[in-house]
Amino acid sequence: MTQMEAAKAGRITSEMKTVASYESVGAEWLCNQVAKGEIALVKNENHQGVAPLGVGGGLRTKVNANIGTSTDASDLEQEIEKARVALEAKTDALMDLSTAGDLGLIRRRILREIPLILGTVPIYEAAVRTVQDGGGIIHMKPETLFDVLIQQAEEGVDFFTVHCGLTLQSLERLKKQGRLTNVVSRGGSFLMTWMIANEKENPLYSEFDHVLEIAKKYDVTLSLGDGLRPGSIADATDRAQIQELLILGELTQRAREANVQVMIEGPGHVPLDQIRTNMQIQKKLCQNAPFYVLGPLVTDIAPGYDHITSAIGGALAASEGADFLCYVTPCEHLKLPNADEVREGVMAARIAAHAADLVKGVPGAVEWDYAMSSARRNLDWNKQIELSIDPVRAAALRKSAAPKEEDVCTMCGDFCAIKLVNQTLLGSENE
């Protein structure tokens, strides 16, 4: 029985209790939201040693970190190390996007060693297997793709990115649109190439019932991917993107009927004034399904700083309804991240998520800021560091520049406004 099936029957599962307690929300309310499909409880029944992750409206905004090899950087130990760093930096989930080396080995080690909800993009492995068998991506057999889905589901992968909305119709819209950057999704580019070469419909769409069946067996959450997400500011919110979203909305309905949980993936590169619209139209077209966004990046011109461009977009997106932020590292558009860059990416995404949680009314969010600012007012430096989103960095920065008087910092030194005002107000209150 999937979580959604149980929820529809009004049965509060232990997973619901765990998430409700962790999120400080009522278990009955949560059960009701899971039944409607507005919250996903992401966890594969076969994934041991990991707590289910609640994603959706009314819960804390979650953060995902991508790791994984590429044909240019294929070191298993490095990827495990990145996964550990992401865990320490308090990501809520991981995606393994490996496309080189022994994909099964990498994935199984992560599933075993890293206690985090894990997502994959199964078409990567299908493409890699096809290439390893000596064919180009156009020679991929749909059976290979479904074999991969079945194997990964059995192994315990918690959520799958499946680009089911990249249909022949969507491609037609894309061609008529005339885009600056056509398709920047890797999975989307594989599918598109295959579809054009074979003149066939996307098997993830034409055989969606098969996808549902596999997902249902282990309660894998489907993260319906946006193969046509805009890869540039110029392409944001265009007809190709919205066509794909329309189809994802229909598939969401079918998945709910089959008691399979779904999330919807979203853009991408989006200018500031289109973010609200993007959040609203996704929530409407997909009946309030959880929204998982990559960025959005609010400008194209800042490679080296795309953790910042995406923190800007992610904070705004989450405050307008996005539920799950995929991190972007400083080296997006330039190279595969190293462990330090993974850490930086997680922190930037967590900041964006928390800034949104402050205005979403998420339990505990406002209280955290209040506690920090109380410590600041009281010049309690130990408490400030303890309450920092990254205590390690805050402590290191403070240590690197010790003030003469311990109660201030070197920014203002003797002329610390807070210290002066505390003295002034205390004096004035004692009058």
Added chain:
Amino acid sequence: MTQMEAAKAGRITSEMKTVASYESVGAEWLCNQVAKGEIALVKNENHQGVAPLGVGGGLRTKVNANIGTSTDASDLEQEIEKARVALEAKTDALMDLSTAGDLGLIRRRILREIPLILGTVPIYEAAVRTVQDGGGIIHMKPETLFDVLIQQAEEGVDFFTVHCGLTLQSLERLKKQGRLTNVVSRGGSFLMTWMIANEKENPLYSEFDHVLEIAKKYDVTLSLGDGLRPGSIADATDRAQIQELLILGELTQRAREANVQVMIEGPGHVPLDQIRTNMQIQKKLCQNAPFYVLGPLVTDIAPGYDHITSAIGGALAASEGADFLCYVTPCEHLKLPNADEVREGVMAARIAAHAADLVKGVPGAVEWDYAMSSARRNLDWNKQIELSIDPVRAAALRKSAAPKEEDVCTMCGDFCAIKLVNQTLLGSENE
């Protein structure tokens, strides 16, 4: 004759021509905006070797970097170095916030050596002189403050932060409000302490005509400071903040009548859902005066990353009407920044400003992103690096991880979506 005086007489000055050409706007339109006080042309007549800086609606969003000594870190050469780094990182303006060492020497060297518009907070020097003369800040003589204003204006300082709205009435509101973090503005804390101890009105308010007279002589722009800006999320948009803003609105009107240019300084720490309101109320209460914001920081809990918390707030603020962003460095709330941190702060603020310019319709903004994404689509790496907001960092990151095939990057290696799609679409077009 000040720029505003000339503008009111319909005279298009050489400064207006310079700014109009630089901003790709019409000189007549600009002249009209300067006459109304909706754009400030910031430049002291005595400041040689520097172009005037246009700040206000319809122009590119500008960025300011703060440098300056504190009693804990008082090395003149280091501050000059930071000013140079900020210039190289393409800040639009500098503020010298020095409070230790030979303040006059530091300021004059910056004015002479760094070709950037320079602002100061004159009460800092007045406070330092008072302390050097053996008194506490409560012993500051108003004459000392006005002497400083006169001297700095003569030397060529382009804009003054003057906390003229921190009046006895504002302090009354502050007391009745009951804040978490009372006053976090350094200048504000000096004035408040002085006012409470001496039971006197703020001389920058009671003698505002004198302030105007000094500013007018050299066309110094007054940046009306927000001594009561919120220093925590909990204190945002409270009665104390808005009381001060009301007074700044009245003073804006008086300054315009006296042909003195003003900008208004704004918060501070502001949650995401109050930023639009803050921008709108400032523009209304101060009759569309240029708005110069510090941050705003959208959460209190991220010391070590406040360049990011403020880039989030700054981008949203600028897209909603802020005209000038004061940078915040990664070590805000922890220590005085070093040169690297200054650079990081400028870049984060420039990203926020540009993300806003994309949606403000600023000439050239959309074109920059389009050119970058064209280069990306064409896998033209030299062009991508050249067009990056920080070509040095982009080049270094790319160089640190060379791919086997030069046309891709190590993120996706052989499985580069753009490369595959270019091939697929080319193939499909050739069919």
